[in-house]
Each structure stands twice: as C-alpha cells, then as structure tokens.
Amino acid sequence: MYFSLLEIGLVVCLLISIAAIIIAVHGLSAVRKQAQENEKLYQRLVRDISAANSGSIGIGQRLLAMEKRLQNEEQKQQPVDLKTDDEFQAYADAAQLFKLGFSSEEVASRCGLSRAEASLMEMMQKAGK
Numbered sequence: 620m621y622f623s624l625l626e627i628g629l630v631v632c633l634l635i636s637i638a639a640i641i642i643a644v645h646g647l648s649a650v651r652k653q654a655q656e657n658e659k660l661y662q663r664l665v666r667d668i669s670a671a672n673s674g675s676i677g678i679g680q681r682l683l684a685m686e687k688r689l690q691n692e693e694q695k696q697q698p699v700d701l702k703t704d705d706e707f708q709a710y711a712d713a714a715q716l717f718k719l720g721f722s723s724e725e726v727a728s729r730c731g732l733s734r735a736e737a738s739l740m741e742m743m744q745k746a747g748k
Contacts, residue, residue, distance in 0.1 A: 674739025
C-alpha cells in the first residue's frame with residue numbers, strides 16, 4: 620500500500636484545514652466572550668452616567684433654587700445664614716458621612732437625598748482625594 624505523492628499532499632492539506640478550523644472556532648469563542656465582557660462594561664458605564672446625570676440635575680435644581688433665594692435676600696438687604704438652610708445641611712451631613720466611610724445608599728437614606736445625588740457626591744468626594 621503505497622500512497623502517491625498526490626494522496627499524501629491531500630491528507631496533509633486535510634490536516635491543515637482541520638487545524639485551521641479548530642483555531643478559527645477557538646478564536647470565535649474568544650471574540651464572543653470578549654464581546655460579552657464589553658457589553659457588561661458598557662451597561663455599567665451607562666448606569667454610572669445615568670446616576671451622575673440624575674445627581675447633577677438634582678443638585679443643579681437645588682442650586683438654582685438657592686440662587687433665586689440669595690437674589691431675593693440681596694434685594695431685601697438681609698443676610699442669609701446658609702448654615703441653617705436645610706438643603707445645604709443635608710449636603711454637609713452627607714459629606715461628613717462619606718468621610719466616615721458610609722455607602723451612598725446609606726447616606727441617601729439618612730440625609731434625604733436621592734441615590735443619584737448621593738452617588739454623585741461620593742464620586743466627587745473620591746475624586747477630591
């Protein structure tokens with residue numbers, strides 16, 4: 620049973636083709652796994668951005684309300700005591716709780732802030748460090 624050179628060449632080509640298919644399937648599997656990981660990271664990023672946006676909107680609205688009050692007080696020529704303002708007190712308390720190591724959920728519930736505002740404050744506090 621002698622094989623001709625053509626038959627040997629065909630067998631070698633077949634083996635190379637099988638190896639190439641195995642490598643391609645393995646590569647496809649790795650690409651799918653990476654795509655799933657990228658999707659998870661993308662969803663996490665979307666959630667973080669949503670939380671930051673919600674917190675920014677809430678803080679922005681409170682800031683605008685405070686600005687209006689300050690303008691009204693300036694017109695009345697009466698000084699404003701910001702330390703007794705309940706809105707600012709909640710933020711001051713939240714900042715203190717973050718310094719003590721509380722989580723954003725716990726700070727939100729204790730200070731009456733939204734979770735988004737607490738998350739944003741926590742991110743700002745961490746960025747400040």
